[in-house]
Amino acid sequence: MRVKQISVFLENKAGRLSEVTAILAEAQINIRALSVADTSDFGVLRLIVNDNQKALEALKNNGFSVGVTDVVAVEVADRPGGLHQILDLLHKAKINVEYMYAFVQQNGNHAVMIFRFDHIDEAVKLLEQNGLTVIDGAKVYTM
Amino acid sequence: MIYDIEFETLPREALAAIQLRRLKATLDRVYATVPFYRSRFEAAGITPNDIRSFEDFQNLPFTTKQDLRDNYPFGMFAVPMDNVVRIHASSGTTGKPTVVGYTARDINTWAELMARSLTAGGATRKDIIHNAYGYGLFTGGLGAHYGAEKLGASVIPVSGGNTKRQVVIMRDFGPTILTSTPSYALHLAEVAEEMGVSFGTLKFRYGIFGAEPWSEQMRQEIERKLHLTAVDIYGLSEVIGPGVAIECHEAQSGLHIFEDHFIPEIINPITGKVLPYGETGELVFTSITKEAFPVIRYRTRDITSLNPEPCICGRTLLRMNKISGRTDDMLIIRGVNVFPSQIESVLMEIEGIEPHYQLIVDREDNLDTLAVHVEISERNFSDEVKVLQQLEKKISYSIKEYLGVSARVKLVEPKTIARSEGKAVRVIDNRKI
Numbered sequence: 003m004r005v006k007q008i009s010v011f012l013e014n015k016a017g018r019l020s021e022v023t024a025i026l027a028e029a030q031i032n033i034r035a036l037s038v039a040d041t042s043d044f045g046v047l048r049l050i051v052n053d054n055q056k057a058l059e060a061l062k063n064n065g066f067s068v069g070v071t072d073v074v075a076v077e078v079a080d081r082p083g084g085l086h087q088i089l090d091l092l093h094k095a096k097i098n099v100e101y102m103y104a105f106v107q108q109n110g111n112h113a114v115m116i117f118r119f120d121h122i123d124e125a126v127k128l129l130e131q132n133g134l135t136v137i138d139g140a141k142v143y144t145m
Numbered sequence: 146m147i148y149d150i151e152f153e154t155l156p157r158e159a160l161a162a163i164q165l166r167r168l169k170a171t172l173d174r175v176y177a178t179v180p181f182y183r184s185r186f187e188a189a190g191i192t193p194n195d196i197r198s199f200e201d202f203q204n205l206p207f208t209t210k211q212d213l214r215d216n217y218p219f220g221m222f223a224v225p226m227d228n229v230v231r232i233h234a235s236s237g238t239t240g241k242p243t244v245v246g247y248t249a250r251d252i253n254t255w256a257e258l259m260a261r262s263l264t265a266g267g268a269t270r271k272d273i274i275h276n277a278y279g280y281g282l283f284t285g286g287l288g289a290h291y292g293a294e295k296l297g298a299s300v301i302p303v304s305g306g307n308t309k310r311q312v313v314i315m316r317d318f319g320p321t322i323l324t325s326t327p328s329y330a331l332h333l334a335e336v337a338e339e340m341g342v343s344f345g346t347l348k349f350r351y352g353i354f355g356a357e358p359w360s361e362q363m364r365q366e367i368e369r370k371l372h373l374t375a376v377d378i379y380g381l382s383e384v385i386g387p388g389v390a391i392e393c394h395e396a397q398s399g400l401h402i403f404e405d406h407f408i409p410e411i412i413n414p415i416t417g418k419v420l421p422y423g424e425t426g427e428l429v430f431t432s433i434t435k436e437a438f439p440v441i442r443y444r445t446r447d448i449t450s451l452n453p454e455p456c457i458c459g460r461t462l463l464r465m466n467k468i469s470g471r472t473d474d475m476l477i478i479r480g481v482n483v484f485p486s487q488i489e490s491v492l493m494e495i496e497g498i499e500p501h502y503q504l505i506v507d508r509e510d511n512l513d514t515l516a517v518h519v520e521i522s523e524r525n526f527s528d529e530v531k532v533l534q535q536l537e538k539k540i541s542y543s544i545k546e547y548l549g550v551s552a553r554v555k556l557v558e559p560k561t562i563a564r565s566e567g568k569a570v571r572v573i574d575n576r577k578i
Contacts, residue, residue, distance in 0.1 A: 009528035011526050013557055013558050041533075044521075044533065046527075065559055066559070067523055067558065071528045
């Protein structure tokens with residue numbers, strides 16, 4: 003049920019992000035989803051790609067600090083209140099969302115959100131018990 | 146004006162005779178009372194009786210900061226503690242600071258030297274001295290204070306900090322002499338301006354600035370902003386404190402060394418060879434009148450040269466040029482001594498930090514700033530920004546805790562800190578000194 007996310011440490015310097023995209027393009031890697039969290043000094047780039055192993059190697063070989071984190075891809079009903087329903091569930095169960103971002107592609111009629119939870123197993127269980135669809139990693143990479 | 150007209154204007158031959166006599170007495174005393182010096186002399190196969198000239202003197206081994214640390218705290222004292230009336234210690238270093246002691250006579254000598262220095266800097270007994278050097282273990286505050294009292298001037302022991310109150314005091318008490326670090330003098334000027342107090346309306350005539358290196362450009366800026374004549378004072382606690390050497394306000398060109406109390410030498414810092422006048426090297430001092438804490442050929446690690454030319458002020462004492470650098474990598478940041486190795490030890494105690502770091506020192510608004518760049522590694526990288534920010538805070542807090550200096554910590558990408566010939570460039574000092 004888990005999706006592997008690659009994160010990359012980036013200094014806030016002009017052109018740094020495009021260096022990452024160039025490396026990934028060179029390695030024939032398709033970026034499925036992406037988000038950047040930043041401070042005044044640095045940023046953390048988070049990526050869902052179609053080939054984790056290849057992306058990790060390419061980035062490490064180019065001297066980047068890279069991490070791999072388990073995240074969860076969840077289908078969100080594409081209507082008002084769709085996301086709220088999920089967040090409300092999590093809030094009541096006292097599960098923290100460390101961060102989240104939207105997937106570019108839709109899955110059928112649903113939007114897809116990527117979540118990073120503090121308690122991932124509990125979160126997945128809770129979501130599934132409440133009839134929400136958690137998308138498998140293998141599917142996400144090639145969606 | 147010259148405070149001690151006899152000793153500050155001695156003919157060079159007479160001075161040399163006094164120096165040699167005092168040197169021999171000092172060597173006899175340290176040989177008899179300080180085990181460190183005795184064993185050093187013995188290891189070099191020298192006894193005080195072998196020292197008959199300045200040439201012989203050059204065969205004596207050097208004393209280093211490390212030697213002082215090794216004998217922490219009182220191992221280098223040459224008198225029993227009963228006779229020690231004052232203890233000072235070097236600022237800001239982790240582990241072992243350098244501890245120095247003074248007998249009553251040493252305190253008197255120091256006050257005399259500071260009275261000479263204040264006089265050379267333009268002060269008289271009619272002046273009111275605003276002494277903004279820090280009072281405490283640091284020698285600056287009390288050194289200038291005792292000198293001012295010895296001179297008979299009125300001293301305001303304002304110490305460092307609380308700048309707005311200092312401006313009010315300067316406005317209301319009308320001090321005529323300012324003693325502080327040069328960077329603090331400029332900071333005072335800025336705060337005064339913010340408060341609507343113009344230095345042009347204050348009564349300052351002279352400023353005596355030291356305890357950190359500063360440039361001719363900085364002198365011009367201080368003189369322009371503070372409306373006073375600025376002179377440089379030099380000293381270090383290991384030798385006595387401030388008052389080892391002073392620039393005269395007449396020439397403002399090099400600092401007269403009080404050679405009747407200290408013998409200066411310039412050496413090649415690598416070979417240890419003594420260099421002739423005019424050549425640049427490491428400054429070495431031997432104290433020849435101190436009782437509690439004499440130093441023999443103490444390596445200051447300050448880089449300068451000596452100038453024997455006569456001075457327009459009438460003093461016959463040698464002049465040392467402004468300090469142009471240091472032989473080690475010590476940084477003085479807002480008066481606190483910081484070695485890159487100390488920052489490294491702090492970093493190494495934090496889980497997951499690689500020993501790849503760089504210190505960037507700058508001077509913003511006339512105050513020194515320290516930035517510490519630390520390379521991120523896979524061990525401490527996180528996909529969560531808050532975790533990385535906590536790491537920055539933790540490093541910053543540890544540096545403050547251990548070294549007493551505030552640092553802005555910045556995480557940088559791996560391998561981005563320049564490595565020259567495989568060795569990291571640890572310090573970038575952008576201060577225009």
